[in-house]
Amino acid sequence: MNKKYFALLALVIVASMVLSACGGAAPTAAPPAETSAPEPTTAPAAPAPAQVEFTAPGYGGTLTTVKERGMLICGVNSQVPGFGYVDAAGAFSGLDVDYCRAVAAAIFGDPEKVEFRPVTASERFTALQSGEIDILSRNTTWSLQRDTELNGNFVHTTYYDGQGMMVPKDSGITDLAGLDGGTICVQTGTTTELNLADVFAAQGIAYTPAVFDNADNTFAAYAEGRCDAVTTDKSGLVARRAVLPDPENHVILDVTISKEPLGPMVRHGDDQWFDIAQWTVFAMISGEEFGLTSANIDSMMSTATAPEVRRFLGLEGDLGLKLGLENNWAYNVIKLVGNYGEVYDRNLGPDTPTYIPRGLNKLYLDGGLLYAPPFR
Amino acid sequence: MSDNNSQSAATPFWRDERYLQILGQVVFVLLVGLFFYSIARNMITGLARQGMALGFNFLKSMSGFDIGEMLIEYSRSSTYGRALLVGLVNTLMVSVLGIIFSTILGIILGVARLSTNYLVNKIAAFYLEVMRNLALLVFLIFWYLGVFLKLPRVKDAILWPGNILLTNRGVGIPWGVPTETFGTYRLILLGGLVLASAVAVILHYRGRRTGRPPLTTLWFFVTLVGAAAIGWIVLPSAPLALDLPYVKGLNLAGGRILSPEFMALFSGLTLYTAAFIGEVVRAGIQSVSKGQVEASRALGLSGFQTLRLVVFPQALRVIIPPLTSQYLNLTKNSSLAVAIGYPDFFYVSSTVINQSGRAVEMISLIMLVYLATSLLTSVFMNWYNQKIRLVER
Incomplete structure (x- = not known):
């Protein structure tokens, strides 16, 4: 008898603890006021050094932490060749991975001072929120909800993508309607999962989702014939088709379900860090626009005459210092990692097994969407 | 002073x-x-410093994602709360079925382990040792990738006797579909249950008065099945129509389709837990002293009667507490479904965490729900334990 009551009692206690912990959230709107309270006292207390930094919560904190650590921690994918992939030797490669190297080059002048931490789609935002990683660079789609509720800021689009659908060639399916009543493999915790539900509901096509935890499981199940189709971003489909046992037997349908602007993401609350992350992307894009490559940049250092290029290279002005970095940060990005075009060709170019035509990911001068603000 | x-x-x-x-x-x-x-x-x-508030209101907002299998109504326009409920029902289904089947298999294994038949004994021992020394996760992945996904594609489906269809999209089994007389039939079943309970109670008291052991349980079921059968025959049309599974386009239709994820999780959990239950049962039976068996044989009870009336009631006292732990383990182990994509409570929760970004709330909720199901199971099992314990006079 006692045991029974004890069990019930324990249940009630735990329930009340959890509820009170959560109920306690509303009144603790106070702590922000509490934590911000010391600010006015520190600000007047330190007028001696004339340049008092504007101390919004967390401003500058990330760069300081990273510098003290001597290492950037970057959350990446490890399962999508061309974007974020770890090979048998443990080496990371891909467009998103090279972006992390570019940020490390901008901060430290050394692209190797970065630790890659593979995160799954479903744990990536928590990893960023909790400070486990400094930047999330993991083919993540920019959306309003993620920009706000998930407490992140998208830096810039580094790859313009769209969601596609891959089916086995012998199925004879050519459009979405052909999938009526079928099963579709999809990865959990992605915008892909939501787009799939949206589009199929809108078009009135019945389907059963088979949802998996990571890309490897999703494509393994698809390869076993668990599903009639597999869906993810088109770039991902191209990349994963290359590592299927029989790539030639699968086709990517000529339909695009949604816009998928992919890009890196940083936490709310540190605008300096956001600027560094964003201008690293712009440096890679502008580098291509200015014709600067890792091969010719050293000779350009002495021959460049255009003022904007000279500012870019750190020969004039103090653009790097404004970001809290060395003045030659952009030089380091191009010299040590390469401009956007070089990075693209290295990971997704014609010579790679994951070749994807550049499409929208060309410079605006060539009819694409890549456009960086001026270096001024 | x-x-x-x-x-x-x-x-x-x-x-x-x-x-x-x-x-x-x-x-x-x-x-x-x-x-x-x-x-x-x-x-x-x-959290406050990052501008994130705590609260459970997000459970009322639209989920936007679909779930592969569900026993209750759900669509992408349902709420997060509803999605979690779908997951909970899925967890409960696999747990309850797993508990029932692993108990049956476990008792058979436990008795077989004590059999004097050399072959039966060794087969049971081999099974127990292999199962108890495997990692459950590996076993589940084996069942999923190695067995159920290796079944043929839909167009080459294997037809087993009893109209069971085997494909890598799922296992289709025949299922009853309620017809218009089903409502009446449900009332007949209810009446049968009342009648059977009455019979059981009367037999129980008569047995006490006369001192002759009544077969209460047997007559209870005989009455119940009798009532069910008479109802089925008397009604103008059968209350359940048999629905056979068949191949329709890209998928299976009709009957009841059990997904490969469910089948893998269910078989894995059942076979794994049955091994532990087998050992519990064996320990329980062996705890009954030999004198008890000898005494009952001396009184002229048959082998089966000895087992049913003397050994099992005493063994049960030893069996129930560790059996409770095994039931709890099975329920909690069902969260390994995340590895093979069965939408159980934990899996749906992790999707919700990701789509809503409410990690703290969801993790508390997950802990609370597993704690509540476990505590409810143990409350019930403790009640049963109290009921069957040896009453000292």
């Missing part, structure tokens, strides 16, 4: 063992309380 004074002077309260004991406990409770208070406060201020 002076004597009293010297007494208290001799042992001041900080050296008085009675006070110290209480003091020690109070300090310990305070420390634990302080610890939890500080981590909770730490979390809340941390």
